[in-house]
Each structure stands twice: as structure tokens, then as C-alpha cells.
Amino acid sequence: MKKPEDPRLAATRNLALDAALDILQEDGVMAVTHASVSKATGVSRSTLYRHWPEIDRLRTETFKHAATPPHIPPKTNGPLRADLKWTLGRLMSALNETAWGEIAPQVIAAAATDQEARGLINDLMAERMTGVEAIFAAAEKRGEIPPDQSIRPIVEMTIAVPYFRKYINGEPLNEDWLDAHVELICSLAEKPEA
């Protein structure tokens, strides 16, 4: 039915987005321009305009290009502390070490006005939230935490702190923080009365 895509399109697209990501990490969003990407790749400027008629599209797709890596499947086999530490540890590593972690604040900023960036963030956060939610649900099933409390706000807190520290308050995410945070969250989830 649908004809296969001309391989030249994908080749140019990947070449350009790889270079754009480098530029993004090196010099920030605003440095990603049709001209700079053209210069870095040898791809003609008019060709880049054909692929991304507006500069915002090019930048958003560069975000997407970088947003792919940090898929973090939650660990739910217990115990709760171990699951949380493992999953939050992977989140910490992703924020500290991947390209995505580096450019995330710029995507968050763009999300204020750009619908596509907003969608990216929303999808990512939904995935993070459901992941952590699964951890608590499993712990509840195992009887590690009381069954009648509402999980959602605790999940939100679990996720909110690392993002807040990293991207708003500018504080580091390290092992010490991770241990303390897991402990605090667990003590909240395990407390007898809601």
C-alpha cells in the first residue's frame, strides 16, 4: 500500500539530527540552526529547509532524537527499598550521564510554548510515574505497605524531588542523596495510618 520511504530521506535526516544533537549539547538550543547543521554535515541548507520548514521543528525533532534513550523499566520483584533504589538509581544515572539529561531543561523550557515539546515531556513523565506506581503496587501486594492509602501523591513525590533538584534547584544527584530519598519515601509509604 504505502510506498517505502526513499532511503536518501532517512540518510539525510539521521545525519542532520546527529549533528544537531552535538550542536545542541555543545552550544544550546539556539545554536541549532539550518545554517549550523548545514555547515556541520555538508547537507545543503535548502535540503534542511525541505525537511524542517521551520526552525522549531528541527529543534523539536532534535529533542526527540535525544529523548529516545532513557527508557527505564521498573524493578518490581521487591523488596520495596531495593526496587526504589534500583529504579531511581537508573533515573539518576540517566539524568546525570545521558544526552537527554543534559538537554532536558531546554525541552522543559520549550514545553512552556511548544506543544510538541510539551507532549514529549508529558509522555516521558507518564512513563516515569506508571513505572514507580508499579513498584508501590507490587509492594502493596506483597504486604510491605498498607493497602488503603492513595499511592499517587507518593509516586509524585518520589519523582518530583530528583527532577526538582536537578533542573530547578541545581543540586546534585548522587548516591548519598539517593539513599536518603529512598529512605524518606519508604518511611512515608510504610507508615501505619494514612
Add this chain to the structure above:
Amino acid sequence: MKKPEDPRLAATRNLALDAALDILQEDGVMAVTHASVSKATGVSRSTLYRHWPEIDRLRTETFKHAATPPHIPPKTNGPLRADLKWTLGRLMSALNETAWGEIAPQVIAAAATDQEARGLINDLMAERMTGVEAIFAAAEKRGEIPPDQSIRPIVEMTIAVPYFRKYINGEPLNEDWLDAHVELICSLAEKPEA
């Protein structure tokens, strides 16, 4: 000692920054240019360049211009729930209703690369943290919460959630959320064992 400033300087500066803030809220950071501010105010473009030789300075000062309002002195006369609700309620209003709340994500974004923006955010967050810390310290003094636990991580959580919801996860801050959040934070602070 220091000679008083020429009143023309302040007049031009305020005129320009007011207009720049309007433009910032209306069309985003990138719309704030020497040209756009000149057009909006009638102030000559060359004069604007005299005041802010680089566009980044103009934008950063526009941030500062908007960042002034939301000074939130904490209420610490107890009880804890009332203090928290009052103070977080004011924070919520500030984020929902002031110019600062509207442009904050753009400042947060800029903070990734711009030192001045980073400083603005840091100062603001330090004020927020010490404010909430004072609330818990007062509650501890009144014996409402156990004295031996470390307050800092709880303070961080208290603040992290509203900022995370508003600027990262894109969820609303409303009365329902406020009540639930205060309750959760209090139950964490009041629990017997650290």
C-alpha cells in the same frame, strides 16, 4: 560620594523593561529584542543598545524585573498544618497568577546556560527553602513534630512538588492539591520514628 543617577536613565530603563515584560509574557523570551522593545516604547534602538549591549542582558534583566514581586514571608505561629497551608497557598497563588509564575519556566530554561538566570533561581529557591524550614523549626519548638529528625529533605519535598507539578509535569495547582499535599507532608513530619 557617588553622584546620583541621571533620571533619564531610570526612566528609559523602566519604560523598556515594562514593555519587555509584556512582550516576554505575550510571545516568549525570543520575542524580546532591541527592535521589538524599541517599537513598543518609542525608545531608540541605539539607546537600548547603550543600556543593554547584549540581548542576553536585556532578557535577563527582564526576568529580574518580573522576579521581584513574589516575596512570601512564612507564617510560623502554628499550628503546623495552618502554617504550611497558608505559605504554600501563597506560593500556589504566586505561581498561578503573577507574571513571575508565567515566565518562570523560561528563566529555569535560561538557567541551564545563563549564570545570571541561575543566580536568580538559586536566590529565589534559597528564600523558599529557608521560609519553609522556619515553619518546621517552629513546629518542632512547639513540640508538634519529633525533634531529632533531619528537616532538610522534608523541606525539599514540600517545595519540590508544586514546582514539579507546575513546570515539569504540567499539572494544575489548586485547592484540592494543596490540602492533600499539606496532609501528606504533615504526616511525614509527624511520624514518630525518623
Add this chain to the structure above:
DNA sequence: ATTATATAGAACACATTGTTGTGTAGCGAT
């Protein structure tokens, strides 16, 4: 009134954004 300086206005160079048109090269299908 004199001096210093803030402002207005214009001319200039340069980069970025975005469009358009022409020719070339490569892909898929017959």
C-alpha cells in the same frame, strides 16, 4: 550659561530565517 551625557536617528556590516528557481544525481518501476 556651560558642560556632560542621554537620547534620536541614520548608515553600516553581518548572520539567521525563509523562499524560489535551476540543474544534477539517485531511486523505483516498467
Add this chain to the structure above:
DNA sequence: ATCGCTACACAACAATGTGTTCTATATAAT
């Protein structure tokens, strides 16, 4: 192997933003 389609390179172009420099005028401080 040839054909048509289209991605691509290249060049010219307009509009806007960035930043500098110059002159003339207006205004504040003395």
C-alpha cells in the same frame, strides 16, 4: 536499460535581528 519522480546542491533573493559607529539634539547638573 530507460523512464519518471524526487531528493539534493547551489545560487539569488528578501526580511529581520544583532551589533557598531557616527552626528545632531535634548536635557540634567554645575
